[in-house]
Amino acid sequence: MSVTAVQISERRQKVKTTVSDESIKMRKFISMTMTMLKIGFIGFGGGSALIPVIEDEVVEKDKIVSEEEFNDDVMIASITPGALPVEVATGIGRQASGLKGMAAAATAMALPGALLTVLLQAVISSAGSVVKSQINYLSIGISAFIILTLLAYSLGTVCQAVNKREGQLYGLIILGVFLLSGEKSIYQLFGLDIKPIFALSTIQVLGAAFFVILFTKGHVRCLRRSIPAAIITVCYLLCAGNAHIIPVSAKPFILAVMAVLSILGLVQSIVESPHKKAFPAKRLATSAGFWLLFVVILSIPAMFLTAKALKFIGMGWLSSIMSFGGGDAYLSVAQGLFVEGGVINNADFYGNVVAVANALPGSILCKILTGIAYDVGYNLNGSVIEGFLVALSGFACSVAASGAIFELVFCVYEKYESLQIFSVVKHFIRPIISGLLLTVAVSLYTSGIRGQVQTGSGHPALVITLIVIAVNLVLMWLQRRGKNIHLIWKIVISAGISFAGCNLFL
Template sequence: MRKKKQNSDKNLNMKELLFTMFKIGCIGFGGGTALVPVIESEVVYEKKLIDKDEYTKDVVVANITPGALPVEVAAGVGRKVCGIPGMLLSAVLMGLPGTFLTVLILMLINSSGERILQQILFASVGVTAYIIYMLLMYAKGTFRECREKGMAKSGTVFMFLVFLLTSGKDVFQLFGINRTPVFDIATIDVLCAAFFIIFFTGGRFRWSRIILSTVITVAYCLCVGQMHLISSSKVLFGLRLTMIALSIYGLCNGIEGKISFSWKALKKLVQEELGWTLLLMLLSVPALLCFGNTLRFAVRGLISAVLSFGGGDAYLAVANGMFVNTGMISHDEFYFQIASVANGLPGSILCKILAGVGYILGCQDGGVWCGIFVALCGFACSIAASGGTFSAVVYIYEQFENLRIFQVLQTYMRPIVAGLLLSVSTSMLYQNVNLAGWYGWPKAGMALLTIGVILLNVFWRRRGVVRPLQSVLFSAAASLAMCNVFASIP
């Protein structure tokens, strides 16, 4: 009887898990980092599938792992709730909606595809406003949590420093300032600087290490910032070596706790990697049967996914090198078809771009069905590479997570992510305002529409009158209606 009840609970959890991941995949505008609070709201607070500490660990690992961040977080949640099947299916369903829409619109691009994309963009204004609201709530919750833990000052400093270092370009664009910001540093560089400070100082306040780490970090930021005030590659190389050496020194001198190792954990890793490999092989079989260059495409896709640190823009640069510079597809096909469609749709840019490239290659070689099969192979590469890398990094992280320094890292990771999310919210607001520019509408009107939808969500949240999915649908409907009104005005 107890076994039947356990199986019933597991099946129920699986259904809730998969529906939740698919739903989030459908509204996943704004990039991977933007979905962190959305996923947390659903799986931690709404469905209570995992606890907050488990989720935070998944976010930490996903942020230091190359690949599609929302797919990795979904895989992490899935493996805790329903093991390997939950891990694989969660990752697939998180990336599927955006990938499906990308391929569908590429199929219809010469007929009604542009009209469909336009309506999706109009609805995305409201969904973007909802996600901005969630990002602001995440930052507010982070500040409250830091205050409860007695680290209000340090946590807040981390949060706003990360925001200031990463948001320069978006703030300048939002206010129409035609100048290059001093910083506007890539996410991966900010994370490198933050990890250096944490590892070297050990999370303890010691003046000598605080001053030294601050001087080195400022110099590093001046090297990698948009203005490149320190432009010497030798200086940058020296700073990176120094940061690595001091991080190792700090780790070696501050080891407290126990490094754990078990054959059971290693066996689980092997099983997970086999699962990702089988998923890749299964979804690639149709492409292998109809497209002669499937292996070449798959290898390039896997390599590009593993090299994709730094978000969507960074992946576009990697994919450009892998597929455009090598002559597999043309510049116009990549930027004016695939990238333009993918940027207007929900989901991971990595999954959408690889599927789009696969579709174009397959269509050119064997028609629409071949395009669909090669797109499926590209999608499989993005999921398997992201998930497989995530599983490996999770295994390494879990061996060291009992060390005090990794507990400090986990504590400060939330303020760091909150700072990144504040930067993302600025970028998303600019995207909405920029959409008005594309269609010749008043930018102030689009800004007011976005702010209005955010305030509506604040009102609904305080009154407790609607659930999250209803908020998303109402937000999308409001922006869809208003944007079509704007479009009808001559």
């Protein structure tokens, strides 16, 4: 065989390999996008509640990212403002398929909830509350399924410990975080009229945890720093808690001390670190440019329809940046900016947008911002089409702001990930999140399930929830015995049980 023939053969083989690699990448991209879309459709319970569902799909089943990569995404999303599911999807998409993966994953995660919000707003205006009540019935079963998933995730955290001692430590952290954050929900669950001592928010729990880690520079066994950190943290908890054992007037001072000491510990860690990476400025600039273009393109219809579009877009970005602490916290931010700012009246905000958003899957931030934008567009001329077109700008703001903030913080994390503080954070973030998820599980029942049924003692809600959980436990047992039961079937069965039960017995 001549040299030319050999070269031709090698080139053909290289082309085949390239085509094969591209085909694999495309299949991975499509699979990831469809997975995010599916999770977006079943995402009842808000941001944190979706962490176990996302992990099961992208780590355990599809193996799109590793468990370590997923935990990094969850850690960054948990400490940044914005829509948590969208932020986690942004990280997964970036690691799986680069810039296009980031865009597709974030959009697919947010789209179902946002789209259903504006569709239901349009339908309710003509069909009344009947449609919403039926959606509530479906959501009860799905919420019960999510509760079981959250419990399984927390149990799995303890089981993942490398030894018995670490498992006990994880268990104590989970229990401690649950009691600090879920005290109010626990009292509601048992019908107790007791004022909680703590009842801390997610951001308060995470803030206290990160203060200890930052101030001790990740060396939590160093008594010289850990003892003062523990004393200051206890003072903060007693001040920030519901009972205000330490007067609330001391809170600004305590927070200032915590902030200064945290920054001091972080700076010292950076200076002492022998490993320093270059800051990925080009990647950050590319991402920022993309998200800006994303907002501009989707907001073009709104800009043609109303002169107030630019103001609304700015308020949308600002509200996303201010949205620390989950969905409930975003409602207060949205009220301050949009209701008190005259963008939407109080009756439409709570009676229409919030009521609809609470009945649907997906991020509260994305649904609320999209729903407000729809209301703005609809009220221009009473046109559903104009409502949908302006809603695009709200959707774009919610996704782009979350994605951009996540990328910024992740780039900073990548530069300094070798620091001891990040090693400790990665080690303990899962048990901390697990404790918070137990609070979400209890809240899902007390507010999401029992609150929607509205029947005195709430026994029908409890019976339906227990039936759904029992059926899913059987399905989990069958899976362990080798049966392949897809997530969609679990969701359909759970929703079907609650839909039939509510319509027959309520």
